[in-house]
Amino acid sequence: MNTQDIIRLSNITPLEHQMHDSGIVHVVSCSGGKDSTASILRSRELGIQARYVFADVGNEHQLTYEYLDYLEDRLCITIERIKPDFSEWMAKRRAWVREVGPRRGYTPAMVERIVSHLKPTGIPFLDLCLIKGFFPSTKRKFCTQFLKQVPINTLVTEPLLEADREVWSWQGVRREESAARATASHFEASRDGWEGFFIYRPIVEWTTDEVFAMHRRHAVKPNPLYSLGMTRVGCMPCVNTRKEELYQIQKQFPEVIDRIAKWERLVMLCSKKGVTTFFHARTIPNRGGGDTRSHIRNAAKWSKTDRYGQYDMLKAMEAPAECASQYGLCE
Ligand code: SF4
Known part of the structure; x- marks a missing residue:
């Protein structure tokens, strides 16, 4: 029995044979x-x-x-x-909001609000959305x-x-x-x-x-x-x-x-x-x-x-x- 016969009889495709x-x-x-x-x-x-x-x-x-x-x-x-x-990325985002935010239209109240709430929760989905400031x-x-x-x-x-x-x-x-x-x-x-x-x-x-x-x-x-x-x-x-x-x-x-x-x-x-x-x-x-x-x-x-x-x-x-x-x- 050749390889092709084995593949056919064992109901596997040539690709599945190659994967071994x-x-x-x-x-x-x-x-x-x-x-x-x-x-x-x-x-x-x-x-x-x-x-x-x-x-x-x-x-x-x-x-x-x-x-x-x-x-x-x-x-x-x-x-x-x-x-x-995402804790490292979040720390960078906090720094960005503090340093660059005011030049991009963030008021002092916005900066304070965001920086004080931008803390890691350990929940990846939530932490990512906190960094982005919106949901996907x-x-x-x-x-x-x-x-x-x-x-x-x-x-x-x-x-x-x-x-x-x-x-x-x-x-x-x-x-x-x-x-x-x-x-x-x-x-x-x-x-x-x-x-x-x-x-x-x-x-x-x-x-x-x-x-x-x-x-x-x-x-x-x-x-x-x-x-x-x-x-x-x-x-x-x-x-x-x-x-x-x-x-x-x-x-x-x-x-x-x-x-x-x-x-x-x-x-x-x-x-x-x-x-x-x-x-x-x-x-x-x-x-x-x-x-x-x-x-x-x-x-x-x-x-x-x-x-x-x-x-x-x-x-x-x-x-x-x-x-x-x-x-x-x-x-
Ligand atoms: S597309 Fe839907 S299931 Fe996939 S990560 Fe986003 S929210 Fe979750």
Whole structure:
């Protein structure tokens, strides 16, 4: 039997055959979501010795942290938690506000307000927003870059490349997820021009059903957040959270709304204008209220309305569902 026969009979692609080269280090990104879990399981099926990394932004739900512990126990793996520390950057920002701020239109009161509140909290997502003075949005999506890409590159990828290792970064991206991902390739060289760095998307052609089938095949439970109505796992909430998902969050996890309201107050104190909201200012259709109309508490109330903005009594009275999952996980 030749190599091609072995590959065909063992249901692995030529690319998956090549990945066993001992010079390659496989780095699998784990978010605690279904797609990255399927990627972990695929690496296990292929017998790959990988490094599993999780970028801890400090805005994930507690159930996700517990789920990562569960995966470690269930699969006998270690998931490295990468947590960026922005205290140095924050100190530079304080110095900038003091020294350069007055020349850029910051009044003495603004300087005093910002400098006295710009203190590290140890929560990466919040600290980054305090430094910026606003929250990320679709247009200003700095969160993924500074909270995930840069820390993983700095602490994992770059040291490996400097040690002359070839790195395959596994990403649980699927084409059916969105138009932006519809053309994602299975395997490609780094777009940053890094020699020896490749992006590998093991489940790029998979459907949602195949992803959950992978969980069942390995007797691994999906993150329980799916059964509670969440369609994606990552930040809770993500700045791109849709209205229906926000409705589920405010209903099932009101403490998340309280936490974000607190974060909004802190970030406002560190912003030049003294105004900012977690969701984009125009998240709620314009019915007055200025820059703060999309404040998290207003957004949570808006999530209970119908598309004409009317309070949806039936929706608000719904009993918490046993399984609100849009994936029918309890079928
Ligand atoms: S999940 Fe959303 S808010 Fe969190 S880092 Fe990613 S894009 Fe930003």
